[in-house]
Amino acid sequence: MAAGVPRIFVSHLSGVPVFDPAGDQVGRVRDLVVMLRVGQRPPRLLGLVVELATRRRIFLPMTRVTAIQSGQVITTGVLNVRRFEQRPTERLVFGELLDRRVTLTETGEEVSVLDLSVHQLPARREWEIDRVFVRKGRKGSAFRRAKGEALTVEWTAVTGFSLEEQGQGAESLLATFEQLRPADLANVLHHLSPKRRAEVAAALDDDRLADVLEELPEDDQIEILGKLKEERAADVLEAMDPDDAADLLGELPTDDQERLLRLMQPGDAADMRRLMSYEERTAGGLMTTEPIVLRPDASVADALARVRNADLSPALAAQVYVCRPPDETPTGKYLGTVHFQRLLREPPPSLVSSILDSDLQPLDPEADLPAIAGFFATYDMVAAPVVDEAGALLGAVTVDDVLDHMLPEDWRETEFHLDEEVPTDGS
CATH class of the missing domain: 3.10.580.10 (CBS-domain)
Structure with a gap:
């Protein structure tokens, strides 16, 4: 970890207040959501589970966290209040990773996980788990406190967390191709069966799926969007570039368009309607409404x-x-x-x-x-x-x-290429 990049132990985040830029509290942190990865690569921290004053729990992406300091979390002020639903590739830190038995790679000794630390990658907006605080010895119980040496080790020094290489279905596939550019991941999805394509799309987070949809042929876009719950489909459309989202909406039946537009934030829906009012192959139809x-x-x-x-x-x-x-x-x-x-x-x-x-x-x-x-x-x-x-x-x-x-209408299909073999088993 580069010098000057702060490390935060997740136990210090439990219950801390979450504030908007104006200083108003919007809720409290109840858990952290991570995505495990194949092999020994550290998990990526996707976001926080925040409990609002109404007791509703929502998902706050780390891309909307501007600071974690002095026992508080500061957000951009833009929150999606849809109820949090855990996805297949996601793990809850407090609910699933803490108090887990894992193995020290060097000695083969089983240890209990007491805490995890996260840090923000230098010059990037991504966060990762980097270290694990463990205790040696047998696991404690309600009547007997565990004893043994406690130590902090690198994530790569333990096993028992990471995804298995085989038998994980869409989860393993997603982890394997996590580093691909959106256009290359779109290539992977395009060559999968409809069943597997829907599984992988459902497991992607909204921003990643939005980026990938923008690179897919029109038929694939419509197919994937149609298999998502309407609320999530609206969220993904909001995350897409406005011009691409408007093009996709324009291919849907009018009733479907209106249902999705009503589920979107008013400002985003207004942008969509404005873009859809222009002919597709004009400057108004091609433009994005979000320049600097x-x-x-x-x-x-x-x-x-x-x-x-x-x-x-x-x-x-x-x-x-x-x-x-x-x-x-x-x-x-x-x-x-x-x-x-x-x-x-x-x-x-x-x-x-x-x-x-x-x-x-x-x-x-x-x-x-x-x-x-x-x-x-x-x-x-x-x-x-x-x-x-x-x-x-x-x-x-x-x-x-x-x-x-x-370019020709089918250029995305005819020009797709990837050197790696695309897994298609399990479809």
Whole structure:
């Protein structure tokens, strides 16, 4: 573990309060959710089980945790209050891992798990379990306290936690391919039987499944979405890029569209409806509604901080769009674009309004695909703003979406390739 990265023992998180950015308490931590992995790789910490004041237990992803400090957890303020349901690949730390009997690899001695420590990976948003606090000797009981030496060891120094290589069905398959890029995992799913594909999709967390769905052929997308519970299907659509989610929704029957839209957060549903109002192969139909938008008084430092967001695609991070309030699409008046290279050349305190590229004409939402492709080729762009007649920024079109619609419809199926053999047994 890199120096300066704090280690947190999970016992210290039990019952700690969870606060939103305004300082209001939203609940308390009741458990931690991890995903075990094949071999000796440390488990990934997916999130926390938080009990609200109403006694409902919900899942809080670690991607929405901004800080764990001073006996409290701080969140982004965005919570999904759907009741927590444990998935096949998930393990509860307090409920399933603590007080478990495992074996020390070096000596073969059985020990009891008293605690686990987690840490955030350097320069990443992921968390892992890294160490295990164990006690040697026989397991205690309600009437006899266990005795023996207690020690802290690396996760790799014990066995008895990790997934077995064989016989784990979708769980083992998912762990085996965890490090694949979304496009390559989509390749794996595409070649599985419908039964196995549904099992693996059900076991993926919402964000991962959203990323994979964006890379699948349309038929596979519809099939997988149709086998999810409606509430979860709405959650996955919310996690997808808005333009991809709108395209997928547009392929569903009208009644199904409306049911899913009613289950989504109002802001996300409004974005979907707006995108679906445009023809698919126009700038309005291709754009994402979530580009980086800054006000004129924002600094270069502010812009660079937004560009560093690990969740942004390289194309969306290539420039920021400067607009008058409101700064969510559709915005106030669009003033211009600042490209990433220009941001790197300017002093951090400089205002973005002083370095605008305002000469380049934005795209009209009704611009068709040939006109958009010509724009990108002529000006060597990887993303472009879409602005309406009133001068409001509606979104941005990225080059990957242009290519997606210019390639043959079946390109995802004909161009899929992976060097590794795809397991298809058990279907």
